[in-house]
Amino acid sequence: MTTTSSSIVFDDIFTINAIDKEGKKFDRVSRLYAHSKNYDMNLTLDYNVELFPLQVDQSFALALAPSLSRTGPAPGTNSDATTEAERNTWRPDGKGSKGGLDDDYDYVMYGKIYKFDGQMEDTVVTAYVSFGGLLMSLTGSYRHLTNIVLGDNIYLLMRK
Numbered sequence: 001m002t003t004t005s006s007s008i009v010f011d012d013i014f015t016i017n018a019i020d021k022e023g024k025k026f027d028r029v030s031r032l033y034a035h036s037k038n039y040d041m042n043l044t045l046d047y048n049v050e051l052f053p054l055q056v057d058q059s060f061a062l063a064l065a066p067s068l069s070r071t072g073p074a075p076g077t078n079s080d081a082t083t084e085a086e087r088n089t090w091r092p093d094g095k096g097s098k099g100g101l102d103d104d105y106d107y108v109m110y111g112k113i114y115k116f117d118g119q120m121e122d123t124v125v126t127a128y129v130s131f132g133g134l135l136m137s138l139t140g141s142y143r144h145l146t147n148i149v150l151g152d153n154i155y156l157l158m159r160k
Helices: none
Strands: 010-019 029-036 042-048 059-065 107-117 124-131 134-141 153-159
Touching: 042 107, 107 134, 124 153
Parallel strands: none
Antiparallel strands: 010 029, 010 059, 029 042, 042 134, 059 153, 107 124, 107 153, 124 134
C-alpha cells in the first residue's frame, strides 16, 4: 500500500479586512490585510490586482507549498531532495506541471522565506516571504507555522 502526503505546509481561508490602508503605491499592486477563519492568523500580502482582483470582506483560500507536486517528499527524504524538474514544474506559458497543485488555484507566486520573527517557544511568530519584491507576512501561533523554514523557497497559491 502506497501512502501519499500533500506537499501543502499551510492552508486556510482568509477574509480581507482592508486593502491599501496606507495608500496605493503602485498601479498594478495592492497590499491586502486579512484574517484567517480556522487558525486565527493575520496576513499582509502584496498581490497583482490585474491578475487577481480582490475586494474588502471577500474571502479566499491561501496555501503554501514547497513544491507544486501533489505528493510530499518520499518518506525518509527532505524537501531539498527534489529534482531540478520538480522544482521547475510551473511556467507562465502554461507548459508547466500537469496535474500539479497549481491546477486547483487561480493565482500562484514563487518566493523565498527570508525572515522569521519569534522563537518556537513563543506563542506568536511571523514568517516573511518575498515573491520577487511582492511581500507577505503571516503571523500567528507557531504550531501552524512549524513546516515553514527560514531560507526555503515556497509557492503561494490562492483561489476565490
